[in-house]
Amino acid sequence: MGELVCQAELTIKNAEGLHMRPAMQFVDVASRYRSKITVTKNEFEVDGKSIMQVSMLAASYGTKLLVKATGPDAHKAIDELRDLVEVKMFNETPGPPE
Amino acid sequence: MNFADFVCFESIISDLESSDRDGAIAELVASLDKAGKIGSNNNQKIIKAIIKRENEASTGMGKGVAVPHVKHDAVDKVVAAVGQSSKGIDFRSLDKQPVYSVVLLISPKNAPDKHLEAMEKVFKHLQQEKFRKFLRQARTAEEIKDLLFEADEKPFL
Numbered sequence: 522m523g524e525l526v527c528q529a530e531l532t533i534k535n536a537e538g539l540h541m542r543p544a545m546q547f548v549d550v551a552s553r554y555r556s557k558i559t560v561t562k563n564e565f566e567v568d569g570k571s572i573m574q575v576s577m578l579a580a581s582y583g584t585k586l587l588v589k590a591t592g593p594d595a596h597k598a599i600d601e602l603r604d605l606v607e608v609k610m611f612n613e614t615p616g617p618p619e
Numbered sequence: 620m621n622f623a624d625f626v627c628f629e630s631i632i633s634d635l636e637s638s639d640r641d642g643a644i645a646e647l648v649a650s651l652d653k654a655g656k657i658g659s660n661n662n663q664k665i666i667k668a669i670i671k672r673e674n675e676a677s678t679g680m681g682k683g684v685a686v687p688h689v690k691h692d693a694v695d696k697v698v699a700a701v702g703q704s705s706k707g708i709d710f711r712s713l714d715k716q717p718v719y720s721v722v723l724l725i726s727p728k729n730a731p732d733k734h735l736e737a738m739e740k741v742f743k744h745l746q747q748e749k750f751r752k753f754l755r756q757a758r759t760a761e762e763i764k765d766l767l768f769e770a771d772e773k774p775f776l
Contacts, residue, residue, distance in 0.1 A: 537731040540738065541686070545676055572680045572713070573746040579739035581732045 525556075527599045528589035531606040535613035539580035541572075543611035548572045550601055556592025558602075569602075582616035620697075620736040622767040625724075629654040630700035631760040635721070640679075640710045644669050644687055647700040647723040657725065661693035665725060679712030683755070684745045688724035690734065697737040699724045701763055703754065720745075720754045744770050 533539055539547070551558040551569040558569035562584060567574035569588065580586055586606075590598040605611065630650040637643045645666050652662045668689045672678075679685040685708075700723045707717030722741050726734035744750040750770060757763045770776045 538735050540731070540735060541678060541688070542676060571746075573682075573742050576680075577739055577742040577746065579735040581735050 524591060525593065525595040526589065526591050527595040528587060529599050529603055531586050531588050531603055533580050533582055533584045533586070534607055534615055535610040536582050536616035537613060538582050538584070539575070539578060541576055543613065544575040544578075545572055546605060546611050547602065548575055550605055551598065554590065554592070554594045554598040554601075556590040556595045556598050558591075558598060559589045561587040561589070620733075620740050621771040622740060623771055625697040625737050625740075626699045626701060626767055627651055627654050627656050628760075628764050628767075630656070631763045632700070632702040633758060633760045633763060635702045635704040635708065638704070638706055638708055640673065640685075640708060640718075641666075641670055643702060643704065643708050643710075643721055644673070644723065647687075647702050647721065651698060651700050651723075651725070656698045657691075657693045661691070665689065665691055665693060669723070673711075677711045677713060679710035679718050681712055681714035681716070682745075682751060683707075683716065683719040684722070684751060685710045685712065685718045685720075686722050686724065686738070686741055686745070688726065688734075688738075690726045690728045692728055694725050695727050697724060697726045697730075697733050699737065699741075701767070703757060703763065720751065743774070744776065747776065750776050 560569045562578050648666045669687050702721040710718040
């Protein structure tokens, strides 16, 4: 198995931002994949499978996060994380349109 | 945001009496109430709301720490109480281990970004092994307060 790398810039669209409950959802999804997953905000990179580190990002509404997956299932991981963050919006209320 | 901006230093409890989650939450909310931080007649409502939130998903995120929190109209800025337990609290943590350090936060409903900033500060330090160790070693409220002040000076503590 080769090491695939896949990354995407994801925008936080729910009004309350990436508070603990969405952070846990993010970590839950990320942890289902074998790939290493990192999340970067303003050049500050954290482990996408650590609840403390993801909660530490304080990503408010409108924040852009660079999510990078490295490993055999990198593409699927990024697809599902994009769906969670930008489409499902963590099942929360969307923020005001920009 | 610094600890000094939202932690109520009068509400630091260096040795929580309760060894159960709900009791520890009640002790910390009561100390914020006593310090006049949550208005009047909100004590029980806030305790209930935090427990409800906790039942949805534990904020005991492993490594002996928990961060119970709620958004509530009783406050117009983020306030936090800090509690330590030497015997450990059953917080139904993700790693099923007891919790020794509790940071309880109450945030206003209309300021999600302030809530995120306070959480950022709390997690930035709680994820450092050294900070968790110093917190567990603190024996008095004064020592905990000093540690929080030191953490405000040193971002990597």
